[in-house]
Amino acid sequence: MHTGVVFNIQKCSIHDGPGIRTLVFLKGCPLRCLWCSNPESQKVEPEIASLYKRCIGCRACEKICPQKAISYDNGKMLIDKKLCNNCNLCVDVCCTDSKQVMGKKMTVDEVLTEILKDRPFYKKLGGGVTFSGGEPLMQSNFLLEILKECKDFGINTSIETSGYGSYSVLEEASNYLDTIHFDIKHMNEIKHKELTGVSNKLISDNLIKLNNKLKERKIIVRIPVIPGYNDSEENIRLTAQFCTQLKAIKRMELLPYHNLGEHKYKSINRNYELGEVKAPDENYMKKLMNIAKNILYNKGIECLVLHS
Incomplete structure (x- = not known):
């Protein structure tokens, strides 16, 4: 049985998959997004x-x-x-x-025990478990084992991923996932590297490969909208146009920037670089959503603004 490093298990989420969700946050992430709201998730070790x-x-x-x-x-x-x-x-x-x-080292059984406590809510209200992070793909053996266990119990499963990882892991995980939340931070490779520390080529390649493998619409593309960094009309338009080529995408979600994780940086002796950035204007978010909708509509892909 594999062990993983978990830094939080959150109950009763409604924004991270269908119904009432249990969120399991795994430590470790290869990206260093300037706006990261969980900086304590970036290192794998506690x-x-x-x-x-x-x-x-x-x-x-x-x-x-x-x-x-x-x-x-x-x-x-x-x-x-x-x-x-x-x-x-x-x-x-x-x-x-x-x-x-x-961060705490936990076995698959220990995490599964926590998930199963919420099983009555899943049955009554619809829902399941979502694995987030960090980047869940970094703890691949742990992730795959617990996904299999969850499916054995008939639990709806979801993942939130940057897509930056081994495609073979992502492909195998998709066999046990009902929904895949896939982040697209920026369409421009140079800008993406400036904002996250890594190129977006592997991410785009993995998304295309995953799309070609899936036979149903189970991918939800998410764009964190950061004023002054990736919130241009052009970037949203290019992202929507890219999504129209992928038959497995069922929805695009725009996530307005917030600074709710800013206080965490001080607690781990790090500087928060976006301290002056404000949440995007609600009307501008609607404008971006409508731009994307006009492109996505004919492909049967939804688009909405997801508020935290």
Whole structure:
């Protein structure tokens, strides 16, 4: 039985697949999107986050740290990530829970047990489990095993993926998936690399291959709309035109930018680069949606704005 690193299991989601969903967030992602709302998901291994507002300055963490990675400057706690080896001793002695471990190793059975607790809701309201991240494809063995287990229990399954990973894993996973949420960040390869750290060629290739393999419409393309970065009418138009070539796409969803994950960056000693960016105007989102709709309509592909 495989183990995976999970950083959150969220109940009762309504935006990540049909019906009421259980979201399982897996750690690890090869992309570094500037707007990432889950920066704690990017490294595969568990890591320590510091909730500074809870810290009372007792310095118990500093005293117990064997790596001397923790220090205080004018009463403010500092963690040197280069020295920290995630031994978690500081977490154990923290009396205010200002230190928390992001990510927990779990077996397939342990995660499945959590999923099955929500099975009565799936049966009554329609729903199932969605695997997100991070990038679920990075923990391929764990993902494939738990997808198979879920299908054995008759649970509706979905995945949220950047598409940046091994096609063979994506192809095998698709055999056990009812819905595939596939992100397209930008159609221009150079811009895509600037925004995410990687080229979009592998992503586009994987989406085309997956489309050719599928015999039904089970792909939902998602575009995070980031003002000033990928929200041009041209980019939305090019993305919609690309989608018209793919018979397995049933819907395009536009996700307006939000900064709800900004506070997480400070907790893991990282800077948030989009601090000045504001959520896109609602009327402009409708305009982008209508541009896409006019292109997608004749191909029977829906388009909507998905609000968080």
